[in-house]
Amino acid sequence: xxxxxxxxxxxxxxxWHVYKTVxxxxxxxxxxxxxxxxxxxxxxxxxxxxxxFLRMNVGDQTAFALMVMLDVMYPERIRVGKNTVIGYNxxxxxxEYLIExxxxxxxxxxxxxxxxxxxxxxxxxxxxxxxxxxxxxxVHKDVPAGSFVGGNPxxxxxxxxxxxxxxxxxxxxxxx
Numbered sequence: 001x002x003x004x005x006x007x008x009x010x011x012x013x014x015x016w017h018v019y020k021t022v023x024x025x026x027x028x029x030x031x032x033x034x035x036x037x038x039x040x041x042x043x044x045x046x047x048x049x050x051x052x053f054l055r056m057n058v059g060d061q062t063a064f065a066l067m068v069m070l071d072v073m074y075p076e077r078i079r080v081g082k083n084t085v086i087g088y089n090x091x092x093x094x095x096e097y098l099i100e101x102x103x104x105x106x107x108x109x110x111x112x113x114x115x116x117x118x119x120x121x122x123x124x125x126x127x128x129x130x131x132x133x134x135x136x137x138x139v140h141k142d143v144p145a146g147s148f149v150g151g152n153p154x155x156x157x158x159x160x161x162x163x164x165x166x167x168x169x170x171x172x173x174x175x176x
Contacts, residue, residue: 002124002141004096004105014102021102022073030054030072038067050075059084059111071095074104077123081111087135088117096123110145130160 009017019027033053037046046064050056054075059082067089070078077094080086086109096103105124109115113127116135127133127143134150134157143149146160158166 002105002122003126004103004124006101006103008101013097013099015097017102018073018097027072030075034070034072034075037064038069041066056080062086065090065117068092071107071123077104078107078109080109081113081129083111084109084113084115086115087119090115090117090119090121092121094123116150132163 007014007021030053033049037049040046043063047058047062050058050064050070054070056070056075057079059080061083062080063084064086065088068086069089069091071092071094074094078092086092092107094105094107103123107121107123108126109121110127110129110131112129113131113133115121115127115133116137118136119133119139120137121127121139125139125142127139128145128147130146131143132148133139133143134148136152137150137154138152139149139154141154143154144156144160146163147156148158148163149156
Protein backbone atom coordinates (compact mmCIF):
# COMPACT_ATOMS: atom_id res chain seq x y z
CA UNK A 1 0.00 0.00 0.00
CA UNK A 2 1.18 3.50 -0.78
CA UNK A 3 2.22 5.69 2.13
CA UNK A 4 -0.19 8.64 2.09
CA UNK A 5 -1.68 10.95 4.67
CA UNK A 6 -5.47 11.11 4.50
CA UNK A 7 -7.49 14.27 5.13
CA UNK A 8 -11.30 13.93 5.20
CA UNK A 9 -13.51 16.77 3.96
CA UNK A 10 -17.17 17.57 4.52
CA UNK A 11 -19.63 18.81 1.92
CA UNK A 12 -18.45 19.12 -1.66
CA UNK A 13 -15.72 16.86 -3.09
CA UNK A 14 -12.19 17.53 -1.90
CA UNK A 15 -11.13 19.39 -5.04
CA TRP A 16 -13.66 22.11 -4.18
CA HIS A 17 -11.63 22.60 -0.99
CA VAL A 18 -8.33 22.92 -2.86
CA TYR A 19 -7.47 26.48 -1.76
CA LYS A 20 -8.13 25.56 1.84
CA THR A 21 -5.37 22.95 1.46
CA VAL A 22 -2.80 24.87 -0.62
CA UNK A 23 -2.36 28.64 -1.16
CA UNK A 24 -3.58 29.95 -4.52
CA UNK A 25 -0.41 31.98 -5.22
CA UNK A 26 1.76 28.93 -4.54
CA UNK A 27 -0.19 27.00 -7.19
CA UNK A 28 0.17 29.87 -9.69
CA UNK A 29 3.94 30.14 -9.09
CA UNK A 30 4.42 26.37 -9.31
CA UNK A 31 2.34 26.19 -12.50
CA UNK A 32 4.44 28.89 -14.22
CA UNK A 33 7.75 27.27 -13.17
CA UNK A 34 6.63 23.76 -14.18
CA UNK A 35 5.35 24.93 -17.57
CA UNK A 36 8.60 26.79 -18.26
CA UNK A 37 10.64 23.72 -17.30
CA UNK A 38 8.45 21.34 -19.35
CA UNK A 39 9.40 23.12 -22.58
CA UNK A 40 13.05 23.96 -21.98
CA UNK A 41 15.60 21.59 -23.54
CA UNK A 42 18.28 22.67 -21.03
CA UNK A 43 18.55 19.95 -18.37
CA UNK A 44 20.64 22.01 -15.97
CA UNK A 45 18.13 24.84 -16.13
CA UNK A 46 15.24 22.47 -15.36
CA UNK A 47 17.01 21.13 -12.28
CA UNK A 48 17.85 24.66 -11.14
CA UNK A 49 14.22 25.76 -11.55
CA UNK A 50 12.98 22.72 -9.62
CA UNK A 51 15.47 23.16 -6.79
CA UNK A 52 15.22 26.95 -6.53
CA PHE A 53 11.54 27.67 -7.02
CA LEU A 54 9.80 24.38 -6.19
CA ARG A 55 12.09 23.34 -3.28
CA MET A 56 12.51 19.88 -4.80
CA ASN A 57 15.44 17.64 -3.91
CA VAL A 58 17.00 16.71 -7.28
CA GLY A 59 20.27 14.78 -7.57
CA ASP A 60 23.21 15.64 -9.80
CA GLN A 61 23.04 14.64 -13.48
CA THR A 62 19.33 13.83 -13.23
CA ALA A 63 17.55 14.37 -16.54
CA PHE A 64 13.89 15.34 -16.84
CA ALA A 65 12.81 14.90 -20.46
CA LEU A 66 10.53 17.34 -22.26
CA MET A 67 6.92 17.58 -21.08
CA VAL A 68 7.43 15.97 -17.64
CA MET A 69 4.52 17.14 -15.47
CA LEU A 70 5.27 17.50 -11.78
CA ASP A 71 2.71 17.87 -9.03
CA VAL A 72 1.53 21.50 -9.13
CA MET A 73 0.23 21.54 -5.56
CA TYR A 74 3.06 19.85 -3.65
CA PRO A 75 6.23 19.52 -5.80
CA GLU A 76 8.39 19.84 -2.67
CA ARG A 77 7.21 16.34 -1.74
CA ILE A 78 9.03 14.85 -4.77
CA ARG A 79 12.65 13.68 -4.35
CA VAL A 80 14.76 12.35 -7.21
CA GLY A 81 18.21 10.80 -6.79
CA LYS A 82 21.33 11.32 -8.87
CA ASN A 83 21.90 10.19 -12.46
CA THR A 84 18.22 9.35 -12.98
CA VAL A 85 16.24 9.71 -16.22
CA ILE A 86 12.57 10.71 -16.15
CA GLY A 87 11.05 9.98 -19.57
CA TYR A 88 9.02 12.20 -21.87
CA ASN A 89 5.51 13.17 -20.74
CA UNK A 90 5.78 11.44 -17.36
CA UNK A 91 3.46 12.68 -14.57
CA UNK A 92 4.59 12.62 -10.94
CA UNK A 93 1.85 13.25 -8.36
CA UNK A 94 2.25 13.91 -4.63
CA UNK A 95 -1.48 14.52 -4.05
CA GLU A 96 -4.82 13.07 -5.03
CA TYR A 97 -8.18 14.73 -4.52
CA LEU A 98 -11.05 12.28 -4.04
CA ILE A 99 -14.74 12.71 -3.19
CA GLU A 100 -14.62 12.53 0.61
CA UNK A 101 -10.91 13.08 1.25
CA UNK A 102 -7.64 14.19 -0.21
CA UNK A 103 -4.34 12.37 0.21
CA UNK A 104 -0.74 13.55 0.26
CA UNK A 105 2.33 11.36 -0.07
CA UNK A 106 6.03 11.78 -0.72
CA UNK A 107 7.37 10.39 -3.97
CA UNK A 108 10.94 9.15 -3.64
CA UNK A 109 12.82 8.14 -6.77
CA UNK A 110 16.25 6.62 -6.12
CA UNK A 111 19.63 6.94 -7.80
CA UNK A 112 20.24 5.69 -11.35
CA UNK A 113 16.58 4.99 -12.02
CA UNK A 114 15.19 4.86 -15.56
CA UNK A 115 11.55 5.87 -15.96
CA UNK A 116 10.11 5.38 -19.45
CA UNK A 117 7.93 7.86 -21.32
CA UNK A 118 4.25 8.39 -20.52
CA UNK A 119 4.52 6.93 -17.03
CA UNK A 120 2.31 8.09 -14.15
CA UNK A 121 3.65 7.91 -10.61
CA UNK A 122 1.08 8.16 -7.80
CA UNK A 123 1.63 9.73 -4.35
CA UNK A 124 3.34 7.79 -1.58
CA UNK A 125 5.51 5.64 -3.87
CA UNK A 126 9.20 4.78 -3.45
CA UNK A 127 11.16 3.69 -6.52
CA UNK A 128 14.37 1.99 -5.42
CA UNK A 129 17.90 2.63 -6.70
CA UNK A 130 18.68 1.16 -10.11
CA UNK A 131 15.06 0.33 -10.93
CA UNK A 132 13.73 0.45 -14.49
CA UNK A 133 10.11 1.47 -15.11
CA UNK A 134 8.80 0.60 -18.57
CA UNK A 135 7.11 3.27 -20.70
CA UNK A 136 3.41 3.76 -20.08
CA UNK A 137 3.43 2.27 -16.59
CA UNK A 138 1.07 3.31 -13.79
CA VAL A 139 3.30 3.19 -10.69
CA HIS A 140 0.76 2.58 -7.93
CA LYS A 141 3.03 0.83 -5.41
CA ASP A 142 6.68 0.75 -4.40
CA VAL A 143 9.24 -0.48 -6.92
CA PRO A 144 12.02 -2.67 -5.44
CA ALA A 145 15.61 -1.54 -6.03
CA GLY A 146 17.19 -2.99 -9.16
CA SER A 147 13.97 -4.44 -10.55
CA PHE A 148 12.30 -3.95 -13.93
CA VAL A 149 8.57 -3.14 -13.77
CA GLY A 150 5.89 -2.26 -16.28
CA GLY A 151 2.24 -2.29 -17.21
CA ASN A 152 -1.10 -1.08 -15.95
CA PRO A 153 -1.49 -2.26 -13.30
CA UNK A 154 2.24 -2.27 -12.67
CA UNK A 155 3.88 -5.67 -12.25
CA UNK A 156 7.43 -6.77 -11.58
CA UNK A 157 8.76 -8.15 -14.87
CA UNK A 158 12.24 -9.01 -13.55
CA UNK A 159 13.45 -8.91 -9.96
CA UNK A 160 16.93 -7.61 -9.12
CA UNK A 161 18.38 -11.14 -9.07
CA UNK A 162 16.75 -11.97 -12.44
CA UNK A 163 18.08 -8.69 -13.88
CA UNK A 164 21.58 -9.53 -12.62
CA UNK A 165 21.36 -13.00 -14.22
CA UNK A 166 20.25 -11.47 -17.53
CA UNK A 167 23.12 -8.98 -17.46
CA UNK A 168 25.63 -11.74 -16.79
CA UNK A 169 24.30 -13.87 -19.66
CA UNK A 170 24.29 -10.83 -21.98
CA UNK A 171 27.91 -10.13 -21.02
CA UNK A 172 28.76 -13.77 -21.72
CA UNK A 173 27.36 -13.59 -25.26
CA UNK A 174 28.91 -10.20 -26.01
CA UNK A 175 32.42 -11.40 -25.10
CA UNK A 176 32.44 -14.14 -27.77
